[in-house]
Amino acid sequence: MNIFEKILENPKNFSVVKKLFYAALVVIILIEIAVSLLHLSHGHFSFDALPGFGSIYGFVSCVIIIVVSKFIGHLWLMKKEGYYD
Numbered sequence: 001m002n003i004f005e006k007i008l009e010n011p012k013n014f015s016v017v018k019k020l021f022y023a024a025l026v027v028i029i030l031i032e033i034a035v036s037l038l039h040l041s042h043g044h045f046s047f048d049a050l051p052g053f054g055s056i057y058g059f060v061s062c063v064i065i066i067v068v069s070k071f072i073g074h075l076w077l078m079k080k081e082g083y084y085d
Helices: 003-007 011-037 053-077
Strands: none
Touching: 003 011, 011 053
């Protein structure tokens, strides 16, 4: 058992780690908004200038990948329970 499994086994530690990840996500979004508002980076397209666009786009893309993968898995990859009998 590695160190991460030992830390995350305890529900109290797991909630602390989860809160740290959420805090990191908020900090990343705030930094992206600050960079966008201060015009420190210039996008190639008009929607690149929207505050938080990269974070929102990345989140939506990941959700779409997960939903499509589950759909394909249920539709095509999964077999009935007695398929191999």
